[in-house]
Amino acid sequence: MSAGWYPLALADGIEPGTSAGTQLFGKELVVWRDAGGAAHVWEDRCPHRGMRLSFGFVRGDRIACLYHGWQFDGAGQCRAIPAHPHLDVPETIKVATYRVAERAGVIWAADAHTEAPEPAARDALTPIRSLYVDRPVAAVRAALAGAGFPGADGAPLPFAGDAGGLLAFGAPEPVLFAALQPFAAGRTALHILAVGAPAAEDRVALAGAAEVLRRALEGASALAEAAA
């Protein structure tokens, strides 16, 4: 993983006691939230048989693998192996973990030894949705910087710069932010948030605008490939 912090999910979307799989540069990660509300980002592999931990289940402050129930605490340390209930689990059975920050309504992760500053805090944002697009992150960024974000009412929200890892849209003041996750080769996730507290129908309209954006991005790619 490259240096720096990367957005992986909308914070609201990962409920306490649940887990989700995702990818960063094609590497599989698990994002999970323990019962106490703390978010964790790990390599998505049980050290036992390589099963994705995101297929498993959260119990209290641990996540358990679906295959054989091995349980890992918040530090990635294996704490229980059901087939060997009396075993004092060796310290070496551990999952690789990442640093986590919840800022601006987004769960961000960085390499455990990163020296990059944590993403900036930003208040009063309302989550709209995560949008998964079959386009490389550079192409998504270029398209957004050029054409802005489709507006809920048809008029595009102009690109207003990159503010601490969040692309801003709208003038004179930003009304929408998007954090771009380099998901895998040719695939990008956009975590989209609105400024303030829009009503449900306005959030629906913005989510619809995101669908328009996905069609535009992927349609443009299909046209480009057909022309090539």
Place this chain on the structure above:
Amino acid sequence: MSLVLYDYALDENCYKVRLLLSILGVPHETVAIDMFPGSEHRGPAFLALNPRGTLPALFADGLLLTGAEAILAYLAERFDESGTWLPADPAAFGAVLSWLHFAVDELSAAARARAHAMTDAPADEAAVVAAARAALRLMDDHMTKREFSGGRFFVGETPTIADLALFPAFALSRDYGIDHDEFPALRRWIRRVRAVSGFLTMPGIPDYH
């Protein structure tokens, strides 16, 4: 009353019917049909019962019903005293039927992709997986927007047979190579379906022990 379900444990359409029978607590008999590898549903004995050669098939007091979505509607109409699984309100009724149609139309690509992955049934693998993914995106888009006003299920305030008709294609998507990563609203939705009283698992849909 006599209800006999002709069933194959690994078939997601049979699973939809098993789910509703369990949720509604309807007593019934089950006859296991060896769909794979035996192709018993294409054999003379089963074709004599159901000339379509399809599963699930339900005999309700001698009446043959075929097609999971039709069976769900029949069971809801006959046994759901709450009236919530197939709501009578025209808007909700129409919305439920629209999703049932989606389940047998666009979303059938998921069943074909899974049959291809698990039993080598003939299919253009890339095409059916892409079509299944497109259908799952439509479902995720829908549930994303539902959640803004507190919607927890596909139609209305409580689960309907639309949720059951749509559930297996996503819950079993890893069987045909589609991860849940790209569908956050569906990931939350299947947790709600799993919490419905009377919910059953099937192979590929694990119990969280």
